[in-house]
Amino acid sequence: MPLNRLVDSGQSLPTPDVQRTTFSMDAIARFVCNTWEEILAAQAGGEFDAVIIGSGMYGAYCAAKLFEFGEELAQQDKPRILVLESGPFLISEHVQNLTRLGSFFNVVNETLVEDSQKNIVELDTYSNHHKFNSHHRCVGGKSLFWGGWTPRLLEEDLQQWPAEVREYLQLKDRADGYEFIEREIGTKPTADFINGELFDILKGLAKDVLQYKSDRIPSLKEVLDPPIAVMGQSPGSGLFSMDKFSSLPLLLDAIRRDNDNTNSNNQNRRLFLVPNVEVLKLETVNGVVTQIVVAIKDPFDRENKSLARVVRLNLSPRAVVAIAGNTINSTRLALNSFPRPQQLAPNSELMGRNLMVHVRGNFIWKVTRAALGVPNQLDNELQTAALHVRGTTKTQKGSGQFHFQFYAAPSLDNPAFPGAKGNAEEFLYRMIPNLDEYYRILAAQTKGTMEGKIVLSIRTCGETFGDKTSPIGTNNVSWIGVNTFGGTGDDVYTNGEYLRVPKVFVNLVETPADKEVRVAQAQAAFAFVETLSNQPPGSATQTNPNAPIQFINTEGGEDGLGTTYHESGTLWMGTDYTQSVTDVNGRFHHVSNAYCIDQAIFPTVGSANPVPTGLALSRKIARSIIERHTEVANISDEPGFETLYQGNFKADGWEIATSGSQNFFDVQNQDTPVLGAGVADKNGGGLGVLWFTRKKFKNFILKLEWKAFEIEANSGIFLRTAEPKALDDSFYHSSTEIQIDERGYDFGNNIYGSPLHKTGAVYEVFAAQKWAAKVISHRNSGKPGYWNSYEIKVQGNQIEVKLNGHLVSAGTFPELLEFAAPSDGKKKRSEGFIGLQCHTEVVQFRNIRIKEL
Numbered sequence: 001m002p003l004n005r006l007v008d009s010g011q012s013l014p015t016p017d018v019q020r021t022t023f024s025m026d027a028i029a030r031f032v033c034n035t036w037e038e039i040l041a042a043q044a045g046g047e048f049d050a051v052i053i054g055s056g057m058y059g060a061y062c063a064a065k066l067f068e069f070g071e072e073l074a075q076q077d078k079p080r081i082l083v084l085e086s087g088p089f090l091i092s093e094h095v096q097n098l099t100r101l102g103s104f105f106n107v108v109n110e111t112l113v114e115d116s117q118k119n120i121v122e123l124d125t126y127s128n129h130h131k132f133n134s135h136h137r138c139v140g141g142k143s144l145f146w147g148g149w150t151p152r153l154l155e156e157d158l159q160q161w162p163a164e165v166r167e168y169l170q171l172k173d174r175a176d177g178y179e180f181i182e183r184e185i186g187t188k189p190t191a192d193f194i195n196g197e198l199f200d201i202l203k204g205l206a207k208d209v210l211q212y213k214s215d216r217i218p219s220l221k222e223v224l225d226p227p228i229a230v231m232g233q234s235p236g237s238g239l240f241s242m243d244k245f246s247s248l249p250l251l252l253d254a255i256r257r258d259n260d261n262t263n264s265n266n267q268n269r270r271l272f273l274v275p276n277v278e279v280l281k282l283e284t285v286n287g288v289v290t291q292i293v294v295a296i297k298d299p300f301d302r303e304n305k306s307l308a309r310v311v312r313l314n315l316s317p318r319a320v321v322a323i324a325g326n327t328i329n330s331t332r333l334a335l336n337s338f339p340r341p342q343q344l345a346p347n348s349e350l351m352g353r354n355l356m357v358h359v360r361g362n363f364i365w366k367v368t369r370a371a372l373g374v375p376n377q378l379d380n381e382l383q384t385a386a387l388h389v390r391g392t393t394k395t396q397k398g399s400g401q402f403h404f405q406f407y408a409a410p411s412l413d414n415p416a417f418p419g420a421k422g423n424a425e426e427f428l429y430r431m432i433p434n435l436d437e438y439y440r441i442l443a444a445q446t447k448g449t450m451e452g453k454i455v456l457s458i459r460t461c462g463e464t465f466g467d468k469t470s471p472i473g474t475n476n477v478s479w480i481g482v483n484t485f486g487g488t489g490d491d492v493y494t495n496g497e498y499l500r501v502p503k504v505f506v507n508l509v510e511t512p513a514d515k516e517v518r519v520a521q522a523q524a525a526f527a528f529v530e531t532l533s534n535q536p537p538g539s540a541t542q543t544n545p546n547a548p549i550q551f552i553n554t555e556g557g558e559d560g561l562g563t564t565y566h567e568s569g570t571l572w573m574g575t576d577y578t579q580s581v582t583d584v585n586g587r588f589h590h591v592s593n594a595y596c597i598d599q600a601i602f603p604t605v606g607s608a609n610p611v612p613t614g615l616a617l618s619r620k621i622a623r624s625i626i627e628r629h630t631e632v633a634n635i636s637d638e639p640g641f642e643t644l645y646q647g648n649f650k651a652d653g654w655e656i657a658t659s660g661s662q663n664f665f666d667v668q669n670q671d672t673p674v675l676g677a678g679v680a681d682k683n684g685g686g687l688g689v690l691w692f693t694r695k696k697f698k699n700f701i702l703k704l705e706w707k708a709f710e711i712e713a714n715s716g717i718f719l720r721t722a723e724p725k726a727l728d729d730s731f732y733h734s735s736t737e738i739q740i741d742e743r744g745y746d747f748g749n750n751i752y753g754s755p756l757h758k759t760g761a762v763y764e765v766f767a768a769q770k771w772a773a774k775v776i777s778h779r780n781s782g783k784p785g786y787w788n789s790y791e792i793k794v795q796g797n798q799i800e801v802k803l804n805g806h807l808v809s810a811g812t813f814p815e816l817l818e819f820a821a822p823s824d825g826k827k828k829r830s831e832g833f834i835g836l837q838c839h840t841e842v843v844q845f846r847n848i849r850i851k852e853l
Contacts, residue, residue: 005300029089032255033139034272036296036311039082045267046782047316049079049775050625051292052324053279053333056141057247057611058598058618059083059324064250065622067258067271070629076783077629081271083251084292086278086325087137088299094246095144096429105145109134110303112328113506113562117489120562121476121509127362127556132506133563135326139275140248142326142565148229148244148429149405150187150612151388152178157401157463157606162575164584168620169613176623181616185245186231193232194225197378198454199385202408202532205372206387209531216537217527219391219402219520226386226405229611230429244429247615276302280310280493280501282321282337287743287752288592288711289321289338290314295493310496315593317711318775318783320625322586322595324618327355327567330600331480332504334571338591341751347471350581354466354569355478355508356605359518360559361460363525364422364552365540366411366453371533371548374454382438383445384409384428389528390607393520395465397513401607402462402521404528411453414444422552424457453550456532458525462517463607464510464561466569468579478508480570508561518558566610568599575769577755583770585624586617590753592711592742592771597621628775632705632789632804634847636672641703641849644692644834647673653694657724661688663838675845677838680779682712684840689724691835696819698831699795699853705787706740707844708776715740715843716763718835719794720828722819730823735832737763738792738801740843742773760801760808764826772806787846795853796830 003022013019019026034042052063063083070078090108095101112132120130136145158166171177182188206223214220231242242249255271262268276297283291291312298307315321323330334351369376389404407424420426432438467477482502483489490500510518526540529549533539539549574580577589586601588594597618599610637643645652648666654675656662663685667674679685697720704717721735744758745751755761760768774786791802800810816830817823836845 007300028092029275032252032273033089033275034266036274036277036294038266039272039274042266042269042272045269046080047319048082049319049629050081051313051315051319051321052081052083052597053322054141054324054598055083055085055139055248055251055273055275056324056326056598057143057146058614059085059322060140060143060251061247061615062322062324062597062618062622063271064247064254065619066625067254069622069626070270073626073629078270079626079629083271083273084277084279084294085139085273085275086297087139087141087275088302089275090138090140091144092252093144093249094244097243097431099431099433106134108136108138110137112326113504117483117503118506118508118562120560122561123510123558126558126560128563129560131560131562133565135565139273140246143246143248146565146611147609149227149388149609150182150185150229151224151227151390151403151608153606153608153613154401156399157604157608160604162573162584162603165573165617165620169616176616176619178612178616181612181619182227185229185612185615186242187227187229187612190225190227193228193230194384194386196381196383196385198374198383198408198410201372201374202385203387205532206389206406209528213531216531217524219393219524220389220528221392222390224388224390226388228386243431278308279333280336280499282333282594283312284338284591286745287590288317289594290317292321293499305491305493306495308493308495310493310499316778316781317593318777318781320593320595322597322621324597326565327570327598327600328480328504328506330596330598331570332482334588334596335482336502338588338594340590341749341753343746343749343751344577344590344754349472350468352472352480352570353470354468354572354603355480355506355567356464356466356569356602357478357508357561358564358566358605358607359460359462359464359510359514359521359561360564361518361522361525361557362559363458363460363522363557364424364554365456365529366422366545366550366552367456367529367533368453368548371535372454376452378410378446381446382427382442384424386428391521391524393517395513395516397465397511400463400465400513400517400520402460402517402524403607404521404525405459405461407457408454410445411455412444416440417444420444422455422554424455456529458529460521460525461607461609462521463605464514464517466572466604468572475507476509477511481505481507510561522558566599566605568602568605568610571596571600572603573601574603577767585770586621587771589755590744592744592753592758595621595625627804628773629786631774631786634672634705634787635703636847638703638849641701641851643847643849645673645675645845645848649675649690653692654690655693657689657691657727659725660727661686661838663688664690664836667844670846672846675836675848676842677715677836677845678713678840678842680709680842682710682841685838687727688838689718689721689727689835690838691718691721691724691833693833696831696833697850697852700793701851701853702792702794702834702848703790703850704848705789705846707785707787708740708742708841709779709785710841711742711776711778712841713740713742713776713843714745714840716837716839717790717792718833718837719792720830720832721835722823722829722832724835733826734817734823734829735835736765736794736799736828737837738790739763739768742776760803762799762801762809762811765813765828766799766809766811768808770806770808772803772808774804
């Protein structure tokens with residue numbers, strides 16, 4: 001008999017306010033989640049410093065690490081974090097760590113892309129062709145359901161990634177990179193989860209195949225232990241094992257730790273999770289996200305948009321927003337929120353290009369024990385084996401990577417375990433709480449009635465190739481776009497306010513190169529089984545049950561492109577804003593406080609499951625956000641450097657250019673001499689230059705620290721300038737300027753977010769490759785302000801700019817003017833004076849020092 005639908009009574013519950021259903025108490029969700037009204041009230045204790053959109057694999061992980069890394073900071077520096085999730089709370093850990101739950105897998109599935117909003121170009125013979133799998137829309141997302149096969153990207157895969165990211169992923173003996181993630185999720189060590197006599201036999205055979213019979217399968221390169229994200233043993237005495245990895249327990253544990261630390265006082269808490277709220281748009285003002293537009297869903301009718309209530313959350317410019325959905329939803333949100341200004345996208349929008357998935361197939365065989373050299377009776381231990389087999393093939397797009405998830409188990413003829421007759425994975429990825437049942441399985445595998453065969457299963461997974469150059473709308477490549485605003489392809493919301501949100505459109509194409517990888521990996525899989533069994537070519541395609549190898553085509557063979565959950569690449573990272581969407585920390589090149597922390601930022605995908613790479617990048621991004629809440633060292637005296645300012649700019653040899661603003665001043669009552677530039681006026685205050693008159697400089701290293709108080713602050717450091725008799729175009733064009741402007745305002749084009757005009761750029765010459773400045777705390781925020789450091793090296797035609805220790809811009813000037821030469825267009829000088837600029841708002845400077853080279 002169906003249960004009745006629950007109806008909100010509108011009456012508040014007494015504490016503890018745990019709601020009851022017919023069968024259960026909603027206790028776990030109540031103890032880790034908050035309502036929208038509760039987080040609004042919590043802001044009385046301070047604004048949110050980071051908002052994570054999505055609590056799936058990467059959002060939950062990044063939020064937990066932001067909280068964890070933030071614990072190392074002083075109390076006033078610790079960021080407050082809000083996680084917004086569009087789905088409901090379901091369970092608190094991976095579903096395979098729980099007992100049997102029936103069709104639980106599908107309870108929170110929701111359509112990823114409507115049929116009218118996609119075009120998938122592939123063969124009709126593929127399983128689930130022309131479809132996208134539904135995705136799990138709930139707290140924890142896919143991290144509650146994912147498969148767990150987690151190889152690294154290879155060195156070859158990473159060659160197209162930024163060097164900084166490549167080096168980070170390959171770090172050793174640090175709590176970062178692949179090495180740490182593999183320990184954290186349970187991939188390493190491997191022997192605690194897959195072991196036994198059958199595993200040892202097949203691993204030995206597989207290695208022999210690659211070593212002695214590689215001529216039969218030249219595309220296969222390596223056999224490895226299975227990289228499965230399960231921690232099968234306790235990490236330490238007295239502790240439980242962590243079982244199959246999900247990032248959600250990290251988030252939930254952090255929330256409860258925060259709650260305990262603050263005695264459940266929401267105004268003092270630092271980490272919040274709100275379910276059933278879908279972010280529709282990020283509103284930006286002058287290149288900064290200032291507001292999040294949210295639809296609070298009706299929990300009883302989630303798909304009914306007329307019942308969803310549209311609300312807005314205002315953000316301080318110091319706050320960051322991190323998109324952490326899946327690639328399709330993240331790209332839609334970015335395109336609907338902050339498309340690039342045309343001047344920053346002269347060859348059309350980059351966001352949405354480079355869509356990649358994986359080509360996959362599933363194949364099963366039964367092989368006689370004799371053919372494999374497996375004895376009729378195995379050791380008295382559960383015999384489930386798995387291997388990771390890596391391969392590569394040549395394609396018209398270059399080398400294409402692929403791998404096998406190889407599984408093996410005895411084929412049982414036992415009515416107690418009907419699923420084990422032709423399924424190598426029947427006893428894999430399962431929690432069996434009953435020791436009696438375990439012994440029955442063990443007896444069936446080692447002593448019971450068996451077919452005399454081993455079931456072999458291979459899941460192939462291969463690389464596809466993204467296209468970063470073809471515009472969105474190109475027919476024969478894969479991309480993600482959004483519908484034209486205002487048409488029939490909008491989601492329409494009317495409750496709270498009227499709002500139209502263009503729907504996503506996905507074009508997914510299997511290119512000839514992708515198909516070459518698919519064919520090669522399937523051919524290699526069949527050849528591998530034949531060679532492993534010492535049988536002739538072609539025998540693995542036979543379905544004769546009496547043959548040494550029997551092919552069982554029960555899984556549909558090749559999978560469709562939309563079935564992988566591995567969509568990636570559309571917001572890819574890089575150092576050149578004209579060739580990438582986000583920087584090496586997943587921060588959008590053209591939006592000062594927006595990040596992406598999911599698979600969308602991958603430049604390439606290789607054949608590896610994206611999760612370990614995505615988690616490692618989430619960790620890197622969390623560290624970069626926390627670093628913004630730390631201060632650089634106060635270095636007032638450095639050997640080999642001459643100090644240019646000691647507290648009285650006039651006495652120290654500085655002079656204000658007479659033709660500009662005079663708003664320069666010595667800041668009083670400071671522990672370290674501080675020089676101020678500008679006025680506390682967000683609208684400006686006038687252009688001015690303060691220059692060091694005592695000496696011209698040619699080749700040097702200039703170091704200083706600076707601090708701003710409002711996001712509107714704009715200033716710069718002038719190098720090799722002429723004497724500023726007139727602050728006209730000839731002066732500015734011939735001077736080299738290192739910019740300070742967190743909004744990246746391009747005056748000539750009247751746009752914000754320009755990498756040629758943002759902090760760290762060599763103004764209008766060499767773009768800033770990444771954002772690296774500290775958080776700006778406005779004067780009345782109650783938050784500390786942070787000093788930043790600049791290290792600028794100029795030698796001949798070469799310039800290099802480091803911001804807070806990070807190389808942010810560098811380049812070679814094609815031609816330089818002599819100091820006394822007249823101005824010539826925008827050519828820079830080879831020698832000249834050092835200067836500081838006042839422009840908009842106040843920027844302070846300290847520890848200005850120089851070393852001539």
